Structure formats: structure tokens, C-alpha cells
Amino acid sequence: MRNRKLLALTLSCLAMIVIILPLAAACSQPSPGPATASTPAAPAPGTTKAPATAPAKPASPAASPVATAAPSPTAAPTAPATAGKTLKVGITTPSTGPAAEKGAPMGHANLDAFEYINKELGGINGYQIEPIWLDSQYDSAKVVTNVRRFMDQGALLFATASSKEGTAAMEVANRAGFPGIVSFTAPNLYRPPQHIYGQMPD
Template sequence: MKKLRFKSSLVLLFFVFFGCFQTAGAAAEKTLKVGITAPLTGHSALWGTNAKAAVKTAFNGIDNKIGDYRIEVVWIDSQSDPAKATNAFSEAVEKKGIDVAFYDVHSSVSVALMDVVSKYEIPLIFPLGAAGTINEKWLSDPDKFRFFGGKGWPEPGKLANGYVEALEHSIANGSWTPPTKKVAIYGEQTDWGKSFCSQLKKSFENAGWEIFSEDYLPNTQTDHYPLLSKYKKGEVSVIAGTITGTSSMTGFIKQSAEIGLKAVIIADGLGWSGNWYSMTGQSSNYVLDMIPQLTTPEAKKWAEDIKKEYGFLPSPNAGGLVYDYANFFIKVANRVLEKHGNLDRASFQDVLVTEVNTGKITYSKKDGAIIMQEYKYTPESMPDPVVAQDYFYFPVIQYFKGKGQIVFPDQWKEQDMKFRK
């Protein structure tokens, strides 16, 4: 009887000890919930597909851990709609308990999220919305919007002028004589489209071009024949604009070829989706875009790894930029843990404001960046990153057979710009 009691006591002691061990182990592991807003469904779902692969690859590279914190990603489907994005973000805060937010895309979504992150005091790090409306709102009250971190994409006007410079350079060196100096401006009817196109329009006007028309359309529209026919009849030499909806943009390119347009086409963002060429084919030949290229061995290996793991070739913008910013986020999180000993909202906010936004923490090629030379913010550039050839900069490229070659600026040029005859 005594032996039975002794054995029972040992069993009980074992379970008590084991239970305590398990509890201690569970308590030792902490969780960092990262909310990531992306268009997982809808007309820009390819952006979400690229973002998911990029984020997973970056976080898997650190075994989804920062110090003694396990990273738990909470995906927030924006559906490319500001109202739906803010509702989903609020649910992620209230019901899923996210601690910090990283990334989003579409300027209209970014503008809407600014108020939400301020309300909940959730730091949003490296959102990719670019439109000038974001800058205006942020600069109107930097203290209120201090939880909205530096943008992952600068105001469009800081990049858009490159197209005009490239064309004017071709005119000056005698490689192109436009039949007319008329340009048609087209764009999606969003904050991004209007901001980009307004800057593009100013750049052409400053260079002495006549604006034939300025047209905005839904980024879901796929029938462009009437608009393109108007441009052909108007004998414009350049058609310049942007549409982020993949089906809409690729349809625009295909239909321009079908009706025999000879004008130079600037399609900013055509290459953002990894499968764009399968949707345009040879009709995309001669099209100009501004997009970084996967040129280094490290960048090419990253792209091949994504293709092997997820079955598609990622876009430098929709995938490569997100991969770099995800790793920048990791660098920031490590600094937060080093400085504060924990990864709570207030600690992230402190490092974001005092070290990221002031340029004390940057992310560069030596850190492992595969797209830009260096991602850096300064008090003067905020909320934009620093734009320069050694920092955030897009070359002008021209597509042939699905591949883009740099045609401007000259110091980066891979081939001369070519024109339809």
C-alpha cells in the first residue's frame, strides 16, 4: 500500500514538474503580431501574391524570430479599397491584437490608414503608398501622424520627370524626331494616378510639349479602344500615364498595338506584376517604364528562389521592394529590442521617430538590399525616402520580348532607346 502511495506521489510530482516546465517554456516565448495590409484579392491581387512571397522569404530567413519573440503575421486584405482596408485593419487591431503594422500598397489606402493608425497608435512602417496627398496630410500634422512611418515609395513627381528627360535627351542627340510635340496623359482615377499624372503633365509642359488631353479611368476598366482611337486620330507622339490594375494596364498595351498606334507609350508600372508579359506579348515592345532591375547575382538568386518555392517569377517592385523593406523592418525590430528590451508599440514608435525618420538607421546593399543602393530617411525628406542615384532611384527602361533594358540615364544605360517606324 505504501509502495503504491509512493509511486502515485512520484507520478504526481512528475506531472507537476512537467507542467511547470511547459508553463515556463511557454512564458519564455513571446509573440510579436505584425499586421500586413496587402491586396490579397481584387484587381491588384498580384501585388498581394508578390508581397506574401517576399515577406515569407524574409521572415523565414530569421526563422520567424526576433530575439525571444516569435513573429506572427496577420494578413489584412485591403481589396484595393480604402473603406474595406480600414475596416479590415481595425478588426486586426481589435480582434487579433496586432502590435505593429508593416507595408500597404495603393495611395488611397495609405491615406485612409493614416487616421486609423493614429487612432489606435499602431506604428505603420514602410507603407508603399506614394501620392502627394499622403505627403500633404502628413506634413499638415506630423505629430498626429507620427505613427505613420516613412513611405516606401516617394512622391511620384520626384521620379516622373525621368521620362521627359529621357525623351528630350533622344531629341537632343538626334536619335528621335517626334512627328508632333503632342502628348496624351492617361491615368487611373485614384490618388496615385492623379498625383503621378499631374506631375508628368507639368514635366511635359515645362519641356514645351502640348497636352492633347488628360484622361482618367477606373483601374478595373479593360476596354480602351475608344480612348486609344482618340489618341491615334489626334496624332499624338507620346502617350504617358499609369494604371496599377494589371488587367487594365496590359489591356491598354495590347489594344494600342491592335489599332496600330505608333506613338511612344509610357506605361509606368507595367512591370510591377510578375506575369505582365504573358498578358501583353509582343505588343509591349518599345514601351517605356521606370522600374528597377534584378541585375545583381543576389537579386537574381532571390528571384529564382521565389520561383522555385512559389511557382512564379517575382516583380522587382511588387516583390523585390517588399523583400528589402521586410528586411529593413527586421533591422528596425532588432534595434527596438536592443534599445528597449521588448517589442511593444511604444518602443517601436520611439525607434521609428528618433532613428529611422532621422537617418540613423538605414538599409543598404551591405545589409543585403537587392533593389536600391540604400533606403534612407531624413527630417528634410520625410515622409519620403531620400531620392538620388545612390539611394532610391528608378532608371527608365524599354521593353523588348518581355525584358527591360535601361535606356536612361546614360551612366546606367544598357542600350539606346528605340522608336517605332
């Protein structure tokens, strides 16, 4: 029930981001300035009675003023690029080895989900998710090495698939305060609660 509430809360937050960001961008667009009125043409001079003496050479008529085009509205400032604004997430699953038939699809599913968030939803509050997927080979020592690599590379959290891998990563992750999400979780991973979170019982 708690996981469902967390999932619903996450989806609600994503939906709010998708709705609010376009509205905020639209409000930031400056309204175009009023068009400059063209200068009115000078009134034509009235006709005068010709003098008795020989008429003098008429003066050249004044040139009509040229109407100037109204200035174009100021272009809206370009939004700053989000290059470099990333949230790194570590993924360690067995893409090779004895459990590859389960671990490889899970890894690809994570990549597909992050690609959808980045491309279709525009990321998370302007940040793109950068997955770091490392093969665990279903080996406990390899899992610990991968988790340390995630921390060294500045990942926000890591995810793995099984209780075996979660148990292997638990000590180093809890000691460093590095959050981990395990798909299939044995109770020993989150009791007492520390920094490992489970999605469903193993």
C-alpha cells in the same frame, strides 16, 4: 537617406542579437564538478610467523573496497520554451481584385522575410513574428476594417503597399496611435508626422 539609416540600424541590431545570444547561452552552462577520487585500497597485512601450537583457522581476508564511479556533472538547465512569445504584425495588401498582381507578391514577400527571421535567426530577442495577412481587395473600406482587426488582435503595427490604402487607414491609425508602414507613400501620409511611416515616394 533616413530609410537607409533605419535599415542599416535594423540589420545591425539583428546581427548583434545573432552574435550575443549564443555567447550568453554558452556562459550560462555550468562547469562540470570535479571527479570524486576513488577510495584507496587498504594495505595488505604483513605475513606473521606461525605459532608453535596448532594454527588457528585463518580469518577471512577483508573484502577489497569497491571503487565508486565519479558522479556525472549536473546537466545544464533547459532554456524556457518561447511558445506564446510572439510579435504580431498586420499586413493588408490586395491579394485579389484589380491590384492583385502587385499586392499578392508583396504579401508573400513579407511572409518569406518573417519566416527567415523566425527560422534562420531564431526570431527577435526570443520572440517569434506572427504575421496576420488580410486581403484588402484594393478597397478603402476594407483597409479600414482590416486595420481595426489588427488592433483587436493585438498587432504591434501594420503594413500596406500603396498611398491609397495608407490614406484610407491614416485616420483610424493616427487616432489610435497605431503605427503603420506604407511601401509607396504620398507626402500627405507623413506630413505632419504622426503614426504612418513611408518607405519610398509614390
